[in-house]
Amino acid sequence: MTVYNFSAGPAALPMAVKQQIADELFDWQGTGCSVMEVSHRSPEFVNLAEHTEQLARELIGISDDYAVMFIQGGARTQYAMLPMNLSSPQGQAVYAVNGHWGKLALKEGGRFTQAITTAPVSETTYASIPDYEADEIPQTANYFHYTSNETLEGVQWSKPPECGAVPLCCDMTSDLLSREFDMNRHAMIYASAQKNMGIAGITFVALRKDLIGQSANLIPMMNDYQTYANSGSMYNTPPTFPWYVMNLVLQWVKGQGGLAGIQRINRQKSGLLYEYVDRSDFYQNMVSKNCRSEVNVPFWLADESLNQAFLDNSAAAGLKALKGHKAVGGMRASIYNAIPEAGIEALISFMQEFERTHG
Structure with missing residues (x-):
């Protein structure tokens, strides 16, 4: 019997990717070791890391104006890292909420900045995206955040929201790599890998370089985007196996x-x-x-x-x-x-x- 896994995440992996993982599990690239055992500083893994970034930039259309980072902690960590780095307790951020994960992003963001919404937050289930007047968005806000696809409710933006000159940031955890979009409209995108990019344990982040290192906050090193940009996301030992799986998935997407x-x-x-x-x-x-x-x-x-x-x-x-x-x-x-x-x-x-x- 053929089994189809409709899980929302951790989600199904392409069969070809699972087969390659199985084939290479005990001997990766002739090293005689599993990729899980190879040092992240080794030439083999550094090449894999660089190739992963190159593939992501090519597929998504990410220019050199953006830093690409691979971070632990999932999207929930980004809910906090984003306001820590781009705003402050005295600053302001705008959130468009159209579902469960947008609500959580708003709640966490409100711990680090003055978070406002484009429309009143619904206490019930969302079945659409609330309307708002784009010309009423305060242009002094540090960023505008939205969730491109809400997995619980099945509500998805067909195109990015309008927010004027405010930096546009997006949680794309569940639909990054699933469709084309204009990266240049965004100041930042992020996505946990366990939907379309691989397995749990690593989060993909692309952030405009001019926004990095500008925070007025005293941020822990592991929560500072500058740390990842300066170290190639290897300030500490990264999750090497999820990074490897992401590389295989990106190759598979290119082949599709x-x-x-x-x-x-x-x-x-x-x-x-x-x-x-x-x-x-x-x-x-x-x-x-x-x-x-x-x-x-x-x-x-x-x-x-x-x-x-x-x-x-x-x-x-x-x-x-x-x-x-x-x-x-x-x-x-x-x-x-x-x-x-x-x-x-x-x-x-x-x-x-x-x-x-x-x-």
Whole structure:
């Protein structure tokens, strides 16, 4: 039985990447050692690190005006590092909130700066992106933050928000590498790796160089972007295995036709699933069509008493991790880059049969 992993993260890895990891696990590049055992200062690993940055710059379109950094701690650490480095307790930052992770970023940012929002924060689940007047954004703000894709709610920005001359910063954890976007519109992007970039343990950060080292705060060395920019992200021993996996994933993405090729595939996959859900009275998606996520598709059964049966039967059929987040409920198919179209077809086929037998 073929198993498809729809987990929101840690998420599925491309099969080719998993196979290469298995092939190289005991002898990486003829060293006779696993990559997990090789010094991060060794020529082999330094070459890998440099190649990873080069691949990321090429695929995403990151110019030399930006520093590329590989940092531990996940996106949650960036929620704090960003205001520490770019703002201050006397400064101000603007947050556009359209879901769970945006709320957490706002809450953490508010510990280090005066954080304001573009619209009142909803206490309920988001199904759209709140409107705001771009010309009302204070241009004295140190930065403007948004979350490009909310994994719980399945709400995604189709294009970057408008914020005037305020530096635009984005948590792209769940959709970086899944589609094309204009890097030059952003002052900073960051993403935990465990969605589309690899495995948990490393976070990708690209930040405009002119914003580094300008903080008025006394920042711990491990929370200062200058530390990573000056040391090639090797001020301390970095998470070498996640770095290696990211390198393999980036090579795989390039082989899929880069971001343009990946985006075509992802739009085809999500389109198939949304089309089926929209035709059915048995399932529903409550997100506004103009901001539906291409990588996280939540759906609800009209009869919620059938939820557990759906989860039990789908798992038995090899369709794993379809349970929605407890804050949202229902089901969620996280269809990141590594999920093939065959996985979507298998899911739809199961949903059709479940509807036939339980409708």
